[in-house]
Amino acid sequence: MGRCENCIIRQFNSLRAMSKEELKRVSDTKTTKLVKKGETIFGEGDKLNGVFCVRDGVSKLSKLSPNGKDQIVKLATKGAVLGQRSVITEEVANLSAIAVNDMEVCFVPKDAIMDSLNSNPNFAVEVLRHIAHDLKEADDVIVNMSQKTVKQRIAEAFIYLEENFGKDKNGYLALTLSREDIANVVGTATESAIRIISDFKKLGLIKAFGKKVAIADRNGLNEVAKGS
Amino acid sequence: MGRCENCIIRQFNSLRAMSKEELKRVSDTKTTKLVKKGETIFGEGDKLNGVFCVRDGVSKLSKLSPNGKDQIVKLATKGAVLGQRSVITEEVANLSAIAVNDMEVCFVPKDAIMDSLNSNPNFAVEVLRHIAHDLKEADDVIVNMSQKTVKQRIAEAFIYLEENFGKDKNGYLALTLSREDIANVVGTATESAIRIISDFKKLGLIKAFGKKVAIADRNGLNEVAKGS
DNA sequence: CGGCTCATTGAATATGGTCAACGCAAGTGG
DNA sequence: CCACTTGCGTTGACCATATTCAATGAGCCG
Numbered sequence: 001m002g003r004c005e006n007c008i009i010r011q012f013n014s015l016r017a018m019s020k021e022e023l024k025r026v027s028d029t030k031t032t033k034l035v036k037k038g039e040t041i042f043g044e045g046d047k048l049n050g051v052f053c054v055r056d057g058v059s060k061l062s063k064l065s066p067n068g069k070d071q072i073v074k075l076a077t078k079g080a081v082l083g084q085r086s087v088i089t090e091e092v093a094n095l096s097a098i099a100v101n102d103m104e105v106c107f108v109p110k111d112a113i114m115d116s117l118n119s120n121p122n123f124a125v126e127v128l129r130h131i132a133h134d135l136k137e138a139d140d141v142i143v144n145m146s147q148k149t150v151k152q153r154i155a156e157a158f159i160y161l162e163e164n165f166g167k168d169k170n171g172y173l174a175l176t177l178s179r180e181d182i183a184n185v186v187g188t189a190t191e192s193a194i195r196i197i198s199d200f201k202k203l204g205l206i207k208a209f210g211k212k213v214a215i216a217d218r219n220g221l222n223e224v225a226k227g228s
Numbered sequence: 229m230g231r232c233e234n235c236i237i238r239q240f241n242s243l244r245a246m247s248k249e250e251l252k253r254v255s256d257t258k259t260t261k262l263v264k265k266g267e268t269i270f271g272e273g274d275k276l277n278g279v280f281c282v283r284d285g286v287s288k289l290s291k292l293s294p295n296g297k298d299q300i301v302k303l304a305t306k307g308a309v310l311g312q313r314s315v316i317t318e319e320v321a322n323l324s325a326i327a328v329n330d331m332e333v334c335f336v337p338k339d340a341i342m343d344s345l346n347s348n349p350n351f352a353v354e355v356l357r358h359i360a361h362d363l364k365e366a367d368d369v370i371v372n373m374s375q376k377t378v379k380q381r382i383a384e385a386f387i388y389l390e391e392n393f394g395k396d397k398n399g400y401l402a403l404t405l406s407r408e409d410i411a412n413v414v415g416t417a418t419e420s421a422i423r424i425i426s427d428f429k430k431l432g433l434i435k436a437f438g439k440k441v442a443i444a445d446r447n448g449l450n451e452v453a454k455g456s
Numbered sequence: 457c458g459g460c461t462c463a464t465t466g467a468a469t470a471t472g473g474t475c476a477a478c479g480c481a482a483g484t485g486g
Numbered sequence: 487c488c489a490c491t492t493g494c495g496t497t498g499a500c501c502a503t504a505t506t507c508a509a510t511g512a513g514c515c516g
Contacts, residue, residue, distance in 0.1 A: 063367065065375035067455055073367050088353075088360045094367060117353055124352035125316075125345055131359050132316045138366035139291065139301050139322060145373040146415025147293035150472070179495065187374025189473050194496060210481090211495080227295055378504070407463065417505055422464060438513080439463080 003027045004106075009055050012079025017126035022116045030108045035059075041097040041105065042083060048093055050109040052082040057103025058165070058175055061095040062184065072184045074137075075100070075175075077165065085131065087113060100177065145187055148227070153186035154196050155225035158206065162215050172212040179211065200224075231255045232334075237283050240307025245354035250344045258336045263287075269325040269333065270311060276321055278337040280310040285331025286393070286403055289323040290412065300413045301369075303328070303403075305393065313359065315341060328405065373415055376455070381414035382424050383453035386434065390443050400440040407439065428452075 004027035010016050018026065032055070035041055041052055044063060054076055061082070062072040073095055076082055086093045087110045116123045144153060158173070165175035177185070183193035197213070200206045205221050207214045215221060232255035238244050246254065260283075263269055269280055272291060282304055289310070290300045301323055304310055314321045315338045344351045372381060386401070393403035405413070411421035425441070428434045433449050435442045443449060 063371045065371050067375060069375055071371045071374050073370055085360045085363055088356055089364070091364070094364050117356070118349050121346050121349050121352055124349055124356060128316055128345070128352060128356045128359065131356065131363060132313045135313055135359055135363045135366060136317070136319070136322050138363060138370060141370050142301055142366060142373060143291045143293050143299045145370060146299050147295060147297055190494095191474080191496085192472055195472095198496075377502095406461095418462095419464085419506080420504055423504095426464075 002032075004030065007055075009053065009079050013053065013081050014084075014123065014126040014130050015053070015081075017120070017123040018116055019120065022112070022120065022123070026108050026112045029112050030106045032104065032106050035099045035103040035105060037099050037101050039099050041099065041103075042093050043096045044093055046093045048083045048086050048110070050107050051084050051087055051113060052097070053106040053108060054078055054080045054082065055104040055106060057105075058100040059097045059103060060100050060181065060184075061097055063095050070184050071187055072181065073141075075164075075185075081130075084113075084127070085134075088117075088127075088131075100175065100181070150186060150188045150192055151196050151199075152225050152227055153188075154182065154193060155200070155205075155221045157182060157185055158200075158213065158215055159218070159221055159225060162218075167214065171207075171214045172209070173214065176211055176213075230260075232258065235283075237281065237307050241281065241309050242312075242351065242354040242358050243281070243309075245348070245351045246344055247348065250340070250348065250351070254336050254340045257340050258334045260332065260334050263327045263331040263333060265327050265329050267327050269327065269331075270321050271324045272321055274321045276311045276314050276338070278335050279312050279315055279341060280325070281334040281336060282306055282308045282310065283332040283334060285333075286328040287325045287331060288328050288409065288412075289325055291323050298412045299415055300409065302365075303392075303413075309358075312341075312355070313362075316345075316355075316359075328403070328409070378414060378416045378420055379424050379427075380453050380455055381416075382410065382421060383428070383433075383449045385410060385413055386428075386441065386443055387446070387449055387453060390446075395442070399435075399442045400437070401442065404439055404441075 004010060004015065004023045005020065015023070015026070035057070041059060042048060056078060059076045059082065060072045061074050061076060062070045064070055076097070082097050083093060117127065144156065161173045161175055161177070165173065168174050179194050179197070180190045182197070183190040186193065197206070197208065200221070201208050203220070205215075205217045205224065207216050232238060232243065232251045233248065243251070243254070263285070269287060270276060284306060287304045287310065288300045289302050289304060290298045292298055304325070310325050311321060345355065372384065389401045389403055389405070393401065396402050407422050407425070408418045410425070411418040414421065425434070425436065428449070429436050431448070433443070433445045433452065435444050
């Protein structure tokens with residue numbers, strides 16, 4: 001099992017602001033887990049005793065709405081730290097974290113985190129910056145959700161997926177989501193999403209092969225996203 | 229002009245975690261402003277040189293969507309600190325802050341804030357807790373926006389307004405928003421909001437007198453909000 | 457009294473959700 | 487190997503919801 005001090009992933013998240021000693025402590029108390037596609041890392045309402053640092057794979061963070069539908073609030077990938085928010089506010093988890101593909105995550109007990117927060121201002125400020133950035137993104141999502149059509153949001157989602165997760169050798173989006181997951185990301189019914197995706201295909205904006213999708217006309221998609 | 233050390237408002241926000249010396253410094257550099265209803269405290273894209281602490285009145289924090297419509301992301305009242313997020317990430321403001329009624333705000337230059345953040349872990353963690361809480365709320369708003377109908381969201385909005393801003397002696401909501409503002413809070417067209425409000429009135433859920441609104445049947449509204 | 461701003465209403469249209477059916481591919485167990 | 491299930495993706499038809507454009511009213515202020 002690797003040592004946090006040498007972990008490259010750390011460069012992407014707030015743990016990079018920890019001192020050598022702090023990292024050593026984290027490394028000594030952490031455990032590494034493999035999470036299979038579809039498995040739950042933690043669920044809404046769970047009491048979290050630490051945070052999860054994503055080393056590999058992708059997790060969806062979602063919340064069940066009162067009407068019984070899941071809304072995916074964000075996708076977390078390599079470098080993300082899950083559960084941070086709940087640990088800080090000492091509340092139960094507000095979102096569920098479910099693996100979208102096979103993952104490798106490190107669990108870091110909360111004491112190591114909280115002690116560093118309370119004693120190392122550099123670390124606290126670094127975490128603060130990350131959360132502040134998340135908040136900005138969340139505000140932007142609110143605006144998108146409430147002001148854009150489903151079609152625009154789906155177009156944006158594809159662009160987002162390509163930008164953040166890249167493509168495989170055949171040009172398909174490297175992260176393959178089920179139609180249902182796509183619908184849950186943009187907040188619509190699965191059938192609605194399917195219809196729009198099918199339209200995009202007919203318009204030549206994307207290519208689709210089973211659940212795999214490739215962006216064929218990036219500019220065109222962009223036009224749609226901005227409202228054509 | 230009052231001294232921050234004696235300011236009661238401070239109890240509601242992260243400034244309560246500052247030491248006496250830090251507060252003194254804030255107090256010496258701060259300025260107090262009166263902002264009239266409709267005036268802009270800062271706009272999207274502005275570079276902020278400090279934060280604004282709300283002593284009285286209410287501000288709407290909104291963002292213009294690409295299609296030209298304003299989305300009100302949140303309402304900030306007594307005790308709220310505006311612009312905090314932008315100062316922390318050293319980005320331009322992501323939202324506009326506009327006074328919904330006459331306000332009194334204190335402007336605190338960012339140096340005092342940043343220096344305390346970097347040297348006082350108590351303060352940093354307190355700010356962190358606040359922002360983490362804001363993030364949770366934002367995530368919840370995302371779920372509401374994408375999964376609930378306009379009718380549900382308007383019902384929730386009225387309940388929210390009563391809970392957070394109270395009523396006047398006649399039972400009307402103490403914070404009076406224009407129909408357009410209500411529409412912008414729930415993310416819909418003004419006419420849609422108006423129609424639904426008019427329905428609520430016919431159903432006896434609310435009373436309306438011009439732009440003033442009073443909740444008549446709290447339980448009924450709650451039913452609607454949960455989806456009846 | 458204009459001239460404003462905002463609330464209100466109607467009618468036509470667009471957009472999205474729901475229900476139901478069918479196809480296809482990947483297992484699974486006999 | 488075949489019948490059977492199961493999970494998705496896909497499509498159609500219908501209904502509900504929300505937007506848009508347009509017109510009218512109601513109150514307010516100089």
